Amino acid sequence: MTGAWVSRAVATAVELGVLDRLGEGPADTGSLAEGLGLHPDRLDRLLRLLAAVGVVRERDGRHEPTRVGSHLRRGHPSGMAELALLYDSDMFGDSWEHLADAVRTGRTAFGEAHGTDVFSYLERHPRDAELYTAGMAAGGRFSTHIPDVYDFGGVRTVVDLGGGAGELLAAVLAAAPGAHGVLVERPAALAAARERLGAFADAGRCDLVEADFREGVPEGADVYLLSRVLHNWSDEDARGLLRHCRRSMAPGGRVLVAERILPDEGRPWLSLVLDVHMMVMTPGAERTERGYEELLRSAGLTTREILDLPLEMRLLVAGPVPQP
Ligand SMILES: C[S@@+](CC[C@H](N)C(=O)[O-])C[C@H]1O[C@@H](n2cnc3c(N)ncnc32)[C@H](O)[C@@H]1O
Known part of the structure; x- marks a missing residue:
């Protein structure tokens, strides 16, 4: 019952700059407060709770961040401070206030709170969009492992649909020097992607495309990446997107779907809590392995293999349904 309060305490320490200041060196409460x-x-009382949950520790009357706490310094490459602020934001919190409405009516809690869908909202709220894209990139560290588990050798064109800040595409292009990348995004995420992928774009290895993937996807790619995208969409919209990929892919092409897959029984729980978060934020859902296979089949695709990734993520490798 107290989990939300602990999250708020951690985010508050980030917001007040406590962890930034302690990152510069140990300090006693008095000088830190001043x-x-x-x-x-x-x-002092806030720090006592943060110590109890392993974010800071006290030595000789001075506070210092633990290893966990050091990741919560703003601008740390892990992005955990931005993730803490995103999860604590009004954009998320006001939506969760409407969970009961979502369960009662089948509508999206985000829409009840903000009167629109999440991606339209982000277009009109640039500061929230910046936080959202940074938070997504922080929660997307699994993506750099994708080239470890999937061989991109021989792949000429990779299209990352809803590629966010470009972390995954950068990892793929680094691992596959012969590949050309295309990142398709809405305008709100493109600034961060331009920064991350700038060097590849300058070298002519990557294009950044502002487009709505519901209307179509770039033609002729060997691989279409869908990392944490399908879970944002209803079956109908997700099917439409997969059909675009199926129609547009090069012969022998693949669609790589990175998602947390719902367990058949109650574990692991992270996918279950994110499934309810999807219900709050979007018309989408986390799906079971069977749910993904049914969705893929309805778009003329089928799962070829499923590979494990860190952070309870899995990579579904899908190709066209074999013709009899
Ligand atoms: C949950 S984020 C995932 C980002 C990234 N793929 C990752 O795993 O970190 C979903 C992304 O889809 C993008 N997106 C949403 N609707 C889109 C649309 N209609 N066309 C293109 N991109 C879209 C959003 O801007 C957002 O960056």
Whole structure:
């Protein structure tokens, strides 16, 4: 019952700059409070909880971040501070307030809270969009492992649909020097992607395309990447997107779907909590292995193999349904 309060305490420490300041060196409560303009007793109590959950520790009367806490410094390459702020944001929190409405009515809680869908909202709220894209990139560290488990050798063109900040495409292009990449995104995510993929774009190895993948996908790729995209969409929209891929792919092409796959029984629980988060935020859902296979089949595709990735992620490798 108290999990949400612990998350809020961690995000508050990030927001107040406590972990940034402690990242510069150990400090006692008094000087930390003075430097940050905070109330010393209140700060001390916050730090006591953060110590209990392993974010900071006290030595000789001075506080310092633990290894976990050091990741919560803003701008740390892990992006965990941005992830903490995203998960604590009003954009998410106000939506979760409407979970009961979503369960009652079948509508999306995000829509009840914000009066629109999440991706249209992000187009109109650039600061939230920046946080969302940074948070997604932080939660997407699994993607750099995809070239370890899937061989991109011989692949000429890779299209990353809804590729976010470009972390995955950068990893693929680094692992497959002969490949050309295309990232398809909405405008809100393209600035971050331009930064991440700039060097590949300058070398002529990558294009960034502002487009709506529901209307079509670039023609003739060997591989279409869909990382944490299908779970945002209803079966109907997800099928439409997969059909675009099926129609457009080069002979022998593949669609790689990276998702958390729902277990048949109650574990692992991360996919279950994210499934409810999908219900809050989008018309989408986390799906079981069978759910993905049915969806793929309805688009003329089938699962060829399923590979394990870190963070409870799996990679479904799909190809055209073999003709009899
Ligand atoms: C959950 S994020 C996943 C990002 C990235 N693939 C990853 O795994 O970190 C979904 C992405 O889909 C993009 N997106 C949503 N609707 C889109 C559309 N209609 N056309 C293109 N991209 C879209 C969003 O901007 C967002 O970056």
